[in-house]
Each structure stands twice: as structure tokens, then as C-alpha cells.
Amino acid sequence: MFLARFFQSIPRRLWSTAKRVFTAVGTVFVLGLSLLPLSALLLAFPAFDSQESVLTDAVSERQSWLRRTLRRIAALALGLTVFLGLLAVSVEIVSRLPLAERGSFAVVARTFLPAPEFLLGPEPQRKEVLAKMPSETRAFWTTPLYAKLPPAMVQHWPFVILGVYFLDLGVLLLIGNVPLAYNLRNVRVRWKTNAMTGISFTAVVALLVFLLAFVNGMNQLTESSGVPGNVFCLSDGATDEIFSNLGYGDLDNVERAAADEEQLFDAAGKPLLDDDGKTLWRTIAPVRIKKFERNDKPVALASKETYYSINMPVPNTDPPRRRFVQLRTLDNVEIAAQVHNIQLYPGGRWFTPVGVDNQRRIECVLGDGIAATLGPDVGKKGLTVGDEFPLGNDTWVVVGVMKSEGTTFGSEIWAPRIDLIYKPFGKEKYTTLVLRTEADTREVSKIFANWLTQKYTQQKFRAFSEPDYYAELTKTNNTFLVAIVIVCVVMAIGGVFGMMTTMFASIAQRIKDIGVLRLLGFKRWQVMVSFLLESLSIAILGGAMGVFLAWLIADGRQSTSTLSGGGGGPGGKSVALKITVDAQVAAMGMLFTLVMGRLGGLVPALSAMRMKILDSLR
Secondary structure (H helix, E strand, O other): OHHHHHHHHHHHHHHHHHHHHHHHHHHHHHHHHHOOOHHHHHHHHHHOOOOOOOOOOOOOOOOOHHHHHHHHHHHHHHHHHHHHHHHHHHHHHHHHOOOOOOOOOHHHHHHHOOOHHHHHOOHHHHHHHHHHOOHHHHHHHHOOHHHHOOHHHHHOHHHHHHHHHHHHHHHHHHHOOOOHHHHHHHHHHOHHHHHHHHHHHHHHHHHHHHHHHHHHHHHHHHHHHOOOOEEEEEEOOOOOHHHOOEOOOOHHHHHOOOEEEEEOEOOOOOEOEOOOOOEOEEEEOEOEEEEEEEOOEEEEOEEEEEEEEEEEEEOOOOOOEEEEEEEEEEOOHHHHHHHHOOOEOOOOOOOOOOOEOOOOOEEEEEEHHHHHHHHHHHOOOOOOOOOEEEEOOEEEEEEEEEOOOOOHHHHEEEEEOOHHHHHHHOOOOEOEEEEEEOOOOHHHHHHHHHHHHHOOOOOOEEEEEHHHHHHHOOHHHHHHHHHHHHHHHHHHHHHHHHHHHHHHHHHHOOHHHHHHHHHOOOOHHHHHHHHHHHHHHHHHHHHHHHHHHHHHHHOOOEEEEEEOOOOOOOOOEEEEEEOOOOHHHHHHHHHHHHHHHHHHHHHHHHHHHHOOHHHHHO
16 A cells, blocks of 8 residues: 555656756756846847737737747847847957956966867867868867957956946846836845845955955066066976076077077067068077177177075074075176166165175175065064075175065075085076077067077077966966865855845845835836846945955055976975955956846846735735
């Protein structure tokens, strides 16, 4: 008897389970659609409900199948047209804004918009398919999707999405009579509950903006460290200066090298042509200046350097602590300063070639970041000219402080290349050679770097355009950014549920109000927009406060981080960076709060829209 009843209940259980699954999938689908412009969704809504009207007051109840079908197609077309129009206008506006050429979060767009070749199957099969394709078709499949989009949609996509949302708000106010006065009154009456919800948004967005500002500071640090016309040479196979080991013999020959008949490119990577349509060629070589003459001949701007990462004990700590400091020894500090565009603060000087003073103290110059780090060791805010500090088995004296804020050199100690330094620290050979090309541009330095890596035969190098080298060091930034995205998703889930709880409670207390609004002539979609705008207003106010709070507390503060290009081991650079809350970070914070407000307010707004007039008035 029991078994019979059990087996009879199986179809009901399966149907109940299937219904729950379909409901969950439908909810996820609706939440995904809610991130699109609401005006476009509303204009397309008659495609799903032919009796619903947005632009007109009423719809005829008697419609033929053909007329209903045409109306649905027209609604879809209108919604898509509005969406593309909003996107195009937003892209045009952002393109005209005075923003930096490279966006702080472009890496996210490049990560999620790869080349479509992965659709062709596994790697071996993909290569075979691509090999059989014509060159134009192969280029389509191997070109990343982000390369086919307008630059603003890749470099400044948070601004583009924000622009779409604000334009969408304007279209909503044009196409429908939304009871905004009613919502403003309710926000004022329920100010305690709304304030608590807004405070939660403030806390979440402030934390997000702080984390993003840290990554932004790291990106700005590495981008400003590289001189466009410099070529950064390491030994073949080295991934970082700490692993590089250059010999002595051929480094002087590199200064006299010239890349003959190298093709010239424009900023977009296309070959430059002369008036006859022929490709332009030129000779690229290190720039030579008369200021540093040797045997009555100009000397190339080429700096031979050795980079150390030294484990230094921190004095007066219990238990004892240690820190890593970066040391760079130089053959000619004046050439190195001109190669890296570094100057000293007034009152300082460069160290002498001998490198020690009459008290046998090693002379050095400090970046302003490491000067501030070592200052508390002697009870000062920062070391200045004349101060001394211990490093290794010697005493070092500061003869100058570099104007290096905003670059990786701010965390370095510069000293002469003398045996008092390289013998105890175990590096007698150079690690780095930095050359300044004649045309001080990134494109030319890339060409010369490729020539040194692939065609220079006297010594094997791994050469980079210097901005590219420091961009390679930002891989740790990208890893940190991915971790931030994961944290944001977790925080967003909490924020969305908090907003849902607030709005459901608000709707439960205003069921009769909804009925009155419907009796006054407001349509279902107008009621939905009304409640959704209410949740967005709470989110925007809370998010704006969060951005302002993060800017007030974190912007401009100093922090320490490590840059690494990968490869494992003890490589990388410990750098002092400035946490920066700029327009890019603020836009990302506001976009995050808008997404949370839309997701958190949609489901309650839909529940308010579904209420029947008589049921809400009972």
C-alpha cells in the first residue's frame, strides 16, 4: 500500500522539481536581462505580451495573428534599436572625454573578449582548420573581439556602461509618466530603513574602491617608470633583472650597434609609406650626445647597471625583522640619470666615481620612497642629505635624494659600481643595459629591441621597449585584479539580498498604495519602474558616499607592494606606490553600486507589477 502511494507520487514530485528548476532558470534569465537598459526592455516588452502597451494608452483586444506577430517583431526591433542607439551615443560621449589613452580596467575587457578561434575545437584540430582557411578568414578567427570594438568600449568600458544607464534614465522619463513624487515621499518617510541600506552600500563600495585604487596605483607606477625611447636589455632567457647576468666584452659594442633597414610603423602598427606608396626604412641606433665625450667623440646614452635585492635587518625591532631593499649600482650615474630622466632635489649631488668619502662611507643617492622607508630607523620622517645608515658590513651616507615619486626608482638606492659593493653582495657582472634610441618613441624602441633580440649576433640579449618591460611586471596587478573581481561578486550577492529585503518590506507595507496607483491610471510597467528607481536612488546615494569616503581616506596614501614578471624565485621589485582614487576608479565604484541596485530592486519591483488591483486594495 505504502509502495503504491510512493510510486504514484513520483510524477508529482518530478513535476514539482522541474517547476522549481524552470523557475530558478527563469529568475536568473530575468536578472541577466535587468542589466540591459530598462527603456529598451520596456519597448521590447510587447514582444512577449502582445496586450501590453508602453508607447500607447491602450491596445485593441481583437487582433489577428498576423497583426500580433508584426507587433511583436516591431517591439523587438524598437527595443534593439534603442539599445544600440544608447550604446552608440555613450561611446561617442566617452570618446570625447579628456580621459587617459589607456584605461585602468581594460584588462578585464581583453580577458572576457578573446579571439573566437576557441569555437573551432581543441588546439590540434583548431590549428588544422586555421591552416586551411584563406588569410582573411583566418585573420577574422584569430583577431581578438576587443580589437574589433571602438577603443572607448575596451579602454573605458565602465564609463560607457555608466553613460548607457544615465541615458536610459532620460529615455524612461520621456516615454512614461512615472510617479516620482510618490517615491521621493516614501524615501523621506522611511528614511531610517533606507539609511541603513544606504550605509551598507557605502561600506561595500568604499572597500571596493580602496582595493581598486591600490591596483590603479600599481598600474600608474609601472606605466610612469618606462621612458618611451629606452631599450631595456637583459641576458638571454632572463625574466627579471635579478636573474640577468651580462658579460663584459660586448656591452660597449652594443652602444655602437645600428639596426639598418628596419621598417617604420605608425601608432596603429601599420607600415609607413612614402609618397610613391613604398615602405619607409631607417637606421635606428642609440642616441649620442657631446655632453659626455670620450676621446673627443660623443658618448651614447647607454647605462650599464647591476641590480641587487638585499635582505636588510630593521634596527630596534623586537622580535628582529628584516626588509628587502633594492640597490642599483651604475658605471656612470650622470648618464644613467639622463637615460632614466631622473633629477635630484635641491641640496643634493651625485656620488663621485670613487664612491666613498674621507670617512670610508659609501656614497649613495636614494629614491624618495626608500628615503621615507629608512627614515623611521633613525627617528626621522625621511632620510636627507648627510644622513647615514648601515647596509651589509658598511656605513652608507646619503649625498642626494632623487625626484622619483611615481616611478619604481623611488624604491631604489643608487650607488657607484665599486668592489666594496659587488664583492660582498656577490655580483661582479652587469645585470642590465638601458639604451636611449635617437627617436624617443615607443614604436622605435620596440623595433630596436626586436632587432637586438633576434638579429644582433655579438651577444644574446632579451631586449624590451622599457614601457613594455614595466608593463610585463604588472602581471601581479592583473592577478590581484582577478581576486578583487571575485571579492566583488561575493560582496555584490550580499548587497543584492540586502536591497531585496528592504524593497520587499517596503512593498509589503504599501500594497494598498500600489492599488491606488493602478486606479489612478498608472500601468504595471510604470509601477515596476517606480519601485526600481526607488531602489536605484538608495544605491546611488550609498555608492556615492562610499566613493567619497574612499577618496577622503585612501587617495594619495603611500603603500608598499611587489611587482613581478613571473618566473618564480626571489624576483620582483618591492616598490612604494601611491594609492590613487581617480575618475576610472570612481566610475567603477558607481557602476558596481548601480548593478547591485538594479539586481536588488528588480525582483521586488516585478512582484509589485504583478499585483492585481482588487487584490492590492483588500
